[in-house]
Amino acid sequence: MATTSHLPSKILIFGATGAIGKYITDAILSAEALATQQISIFTSAVTVSNPGKQALLSSWESQGLSVITGNLNDAGDIEKAYDGIDTVISCLGRDVLASQIELLTLAEKSKDVQWFFLSEYGTDIEYDESSKTEKPHQNKLRVREFIRANIHRVECTYLVTGPYIDMFLTLLPGSEEAGGFDVESKRAVVIESGDDKVGFTTMLDVGKLVVAALRHPSASKGKILKVQSFVTTPNAILREFEKQTGVKWKVDHTTNQRLRELELENWDTDSPTATRITLRRIWAEGGTLYEKTDNEILGVVSSDMESLAAVVKRAVEGRGYQGKQPSLYYKQETGTQGT
Template sequence: MASLPFSILIFGGTGAIGKHITSAILSAKASSGHSISIFTSESTASNPDKQPLLSTWKSQGLRIITGDISDADDVTRAYEGVDVVVSCLGRNSLLAQTDLIKLAENSATVQWFFPSEYGTDIEYDASSKDEKPHQNKLKVREFIRNEIHRVQCTYLVTGPYIDMYLSLVPGVEAIGGYDVGSRKAVVVNSGDDAVGFTSMPDVGKLVVAALRNPSEAKGKALKVQSFVTTPMEIVREFEKQTGVEWTTSYTPIQEVRDLEKQLWEKSSPLAALATLRRIWAEGRTLYEQTDNKKLGLGPGDMETLSDVVGRAVGAASKL
């Protein structure tokens, strides 16, 4: 497949989802005369824990630009010669994107910007505007609508990452999850409510697919997924791959709502996760049709539930 005809700059490229997106873009390669770069802090660039990953990427042609994301001069210099900016910033840094997008608008070369939208659909229905975890992403979208006129933006809405959904988080086990070591699962309601998921490697694949299809992606909010399944289907896949029956417990959704309220009242860092799990259980990840096909991707191009569960079982066996 042809290489990407852009010079691309990535923010948050070494983060949880950023490393998957950066790896996918590097694998797709930039065409002759173009480059792929990440913008990162000096502390990240020199972090010993990041060196194996950065060294691998540099051998694939990645350029590393260091600077302060809050320094307009640093960002403006990084934008020189860049066609596309891909943001992979985490939840705590989302509002910083308004300055990044404004600087892109004022740059001489940036034409296309991907805000960090990977995750739950923040404009799924009328109730979405009131969900607390959505507020910063909604502010970024509003800023783009009101202030950005030249640069085209693409929102890649992936729904929950199945890889993270499989975790049973200590202290909030009631919101659902899976523990491979103890062969234990917790599901919300009956566990038979469908949820649309994307695997983290597939997020990278979908970003590349969007880059390959600018006419379908520019200026759009794309709803994309790896697959749809239910919490109980996940339990059965774990049982199949581990060869044993799992212990499964069930949390009524009202109990999830009550816990969510308590967590927000205590300003718990787990409150947003509880809200998101409730949203997913309520069916707000489901679409009559996704935009995968518009990006040239069919079911056979995406990871399966078996793939992701196999990866989780394999990782647990190494502990």
Template sequence: MTTQLPSTVLIIGATGTIGKYITNAIVSAEPRVGRQISIFTSQATATSPAKQGLLSSWKSKGVSVITGDLNNSDDVRNAYSGVDTVVSCLGRNALASQIELLKLAEESKDVQWFFPSEYGTDIEYDASSKDEKPHQNKLRVREFIRDQVKRVKCTYVVTGPYLDMFLALAPIAEDAGGYDVKSKRAVIVGSGDEKVGFTTMPDVGKLVTAALQHPEVSIGKVLKVQSFVTTPNAILEEFEKQTGTKWTVDHTTNEKLREVEKEKWDANHPIATLYTLRRIWAEGGTLYDKTDNEVLGLTPGDMEPLGAVVKRAVNGEGY
């Protein structure tokens, strides 16, 4: 595959947090992406009552469901049979397993194009990125691709933070920032005027789909994309506008954020990752002179506006 459109697409992690947005976009794309779309999932997920509505909606659009164990090489080989393009949507806890998935893809006779699960913060933004603890598994995957993957072409879609998740004020990590619609309260890191590049979760799906539809500019590339750039204060203003009231606002200084981040890592607390990512975002680690949206044929008008995401949060729709 050089510039050919994908013919058969396999999605791994399709029903996950970001996977469902990516899968929905691929399945609903016009023009259609490939002649056949399949998802590879566990038997437990395939039979879960909570997943039946989602799976049924995809099946009604011609999606095939392949069940198996992600850690079983034979199951993965069988899933790869006849597939030329693989899109991984695995979550943070499963990122390292992509090394074996890529190894099997390289060994297969069919897989030609692979999208590792790179959606999120840029892990090679600058010289300091290699030392950030949350980046280590993604960095290992990139290193394996550089050193060991020769036949299969890979595309990274780097989206920066998901705005939908950024809005949430976590009760166990309030000083990391967020917005609480119920109490009309916001916690903002820094002054609130620092710019951050965001992608909405539906737009992650739109951007991945655009990359699939434009192999001539996507294959072998690190695509840096986003919905828009805004500030925490602008987000607050949108919440106040939509709720018709002034909110209570607290601030966390960048110094305090770094202090708590260190405390959480020293305590081996899983929430430490959140503090690191929020610190990276607050310090400008999502900003680019130019993104690759236009290369993929997408204009600012094609992306979701801030107001749409805030409206979902105000309505309690979440993600």
């Protein structure tokens, strides 16, 4: 049962039109169980005028969402956007994660902001002792350190989802050895035997889980929540692809040693793929596995989450990552108005 006291009433979202932000914003707009009076997004004038974003923004506005246009680096714009807002949800992308420090500083100074969701959806940056040296984690670690030292009034929530399986179901162009699947060529690349377990969350489920956290403030505020859709193996994913396509796939294997070599090669050349290779290496080494997740304390059970078959089906039908916009199929896929 959802907690009914102190539910958010006015939500502001940063990074709403980004890769994961679309799913989170769409889930919040679709969640009838949230007693929100106002849902707004903060975005740039460039985004608002982008023809590729206008259909999405128009769809959201027709559902009652307000669009606030401003500069993420302008303190005055942020202060104005915070007026009357009690809950802030950051979905900012990896390149601008450090800007959350200023957003948090202004939230702490504001008279209204009470709750702040960090853009932590993804790989656990404090999984074990080795996590602190991983290059992709550094900006998130800086933000966590800043919060622990400086943020005292605003309650912060970290929703750690592990890898998005939608993105895992692709091969990295030029770095196919890092693992993944290609529907068109019916080819899979798996690390080692392919039997090592990985905890995944679908991008649709990330949105559901954010809504669940919003509906359970007593269980969520001030917490680092570890959540997942399911745990599976690359070989199980391969079998599901073969089942749904009706053909045997070509399978290549990459050793952990080769994966580490590929990782170093990409960092040495400043390749934009380096981060994604490091993350795939972390996943292959077990950095997504927990004895127990926090799904249950958010009122989420396994049947609420998407299945492996569902996400593979989208990929086979060309509706996976970088496919159809989530708001165009969210209700059809979930059969619900929010978790």
